[in-house]
Amino acid sequence: MWGIGVTAAMVITEFTEVGISIILKAAMTRGLSQFVYIVYSNALAIPILLPSSFILYRKRPLPQLTVSILFRIFLLALVSCxxxxFMFTGMRYSSPVLSTAMNDLTPAFTFLLAIISSMEKLDFRLQGSQAKSIGTILSVAGALIVTLYKGQPLTGVPSQNNLIHESLQLFPSNWVFGGILCAAGTLCLALLFIVQTWILxxxxxxxxxxxxxxxxxxxxxxxxSLFAERDPNAWILKPDIELIAIGSSAVFSVSLRNVVHxxxxxxxxxxYTAMFKPLGMIIAIFLGISFLGDTLYLGSVIGGIVIALGFYTVIWGKAQEEERMGEEKGISKFESNSHKVPLLENRSVDV
Structure with missing residues (x-):
């Protein structure tokens, strides 16, 4: 039951994250600074999380907060920052296309870091490890297909005002520098998942x-941000799409998404958490076709099928590992009990 609940929560979170990213792109086109956005969205999330924490832990015992845990959370905040x-600045110097392509590499980076940190076991003799490896490769390959290969249009007529095309023209293009920043952001995102698991x-x-x-x-x-954004007018929010972007991000991205992740x-x-990142691209395509009238291309269909195959392969591999771990615990428990039986039998005979 918990597995279904986690999956449903992650899918819903990806839906909300795609919606917020669309709002954020619209706000940035109107002059919203990425530095101002980051500061205000995090600051606004504090009065949302504080009463929620008070209500939740009013009758529940709160784990002891040690200096070591506090240092880990500070490290988590440093990585999250x-x-x-990296991601927003990289997007501004290159394009959302390159940023999305780099973001789809998160499962691969997370898999490598999880193996290095011993959070994931890799034994190619086991079906679970084989499935996780193949599934990760498929998900990354499918995401790159969706991003880099368009193909023939399958529905509608290609729009001349494509959102990605517009985004490419909005910011100065420096693909090398922007690509390096996006790659660094993706690596930090994978590290963030590792640190979160370590703290928990x-x-x-x-x-x-x-x-x-x-x-x-x-x-x-x-x-x-106070050092990077020197324009005082940039810190004055307008009661339009900028305020909507920051408010929705504080509620859904900073608060809800971080808790769910x-x-x-x-x-x-x-x-498992990183595997939902390529799924966000499929959600974005679905929302674009359903509500914005975007054109469905062959590359999106092929990439979506490959992502789905990779996603379910990893889920199946994780299920196999959990089942195997459960069987090993059951066997070890049975063996420990079986060792106690002869002692009881010998005592009864002696009596």
């Missing part, structure tokens, strides 16, 4: 972790 700064092992409190991390994030991002990392591991 790096993710946002000793401090199983998703909401409190998110709250403390958000406080650190506000301080860190403000320190960088932390929970998913604790329940299923960092690789």
């Amino acid at each position: 790096a993710v946002q700064l 092992k000793d401090y199983p409190s998703e909401l409190m972790i998110t709250l403390i991390c958000c406080i650190f994030m506000t301080v860190l991002s403000a320190s960088v 932390t929970w998913a990392c604790g329940e299923k591991g960092p690789l």
Whole structure:
């Protein structure tokens, strides 16, 4: 049941994240600075998370917050700040296309870091490990197909005002520098999932972790943004799409998404959480076709099928590993009990 709940929560989170990214792109076209956006969205999330934490832990025991845990959460905030700064700045210097393509490499980076940190076991003699490896490769390949290969249009007529085409013309193009920043952001995102899982092992409190991390994030991002954004007028928000972007991001991205991602990392591991990143591209295509009248291309269909195959292959591999771990625990428990039986029998004979 928990597996279904985590999957449903992750899919819903990806839907909301795609919607917010569309709003954010519209706000950035009207002059919203990425530095201002990061500071305000994190700061606004604090008064949302604080009463929620008070209500949740009013009758529940809160795990002890040690200096070691506090340092880990600070490290999490540092990595999260790096993710946002690298990705948004990289998008501005290159394009959303390149940023999306780099973001789709998150499962591969997460898989490698999880193996290095011993959070994922890789034994090619086991079907579970084989499935996770193949599924990760398929998901990354499918995401790159969707991003880089368009193919023939299958529905409608190609629009001359394509959103991606417009986005390419909005910002100055420096693909090398922008690509390096996006790649660094993707690597930091994979590291973020690893750190979240590391913290949850000793401090199983998703909401409190998110709250403390958000406080650190506000301080860190403000320190960088006040230096990077020197224009005082950029910090004055207009009551239009800019305010909507920051408000929706504070509620759904900073608050809800971070809590769900932390929970998913604790329940299923960092690789499982990262596997939903390529799924976000399919959701974006679906929403674009359904509500914006975008054209469906052959590359999107092929890439979507490959992503789905990769996603379900990893899920099947994780299920095989969990089943095998359950069987091993059952066998070890049975063996430990069986060793006690002869002692009881000998005592009865002696009596």
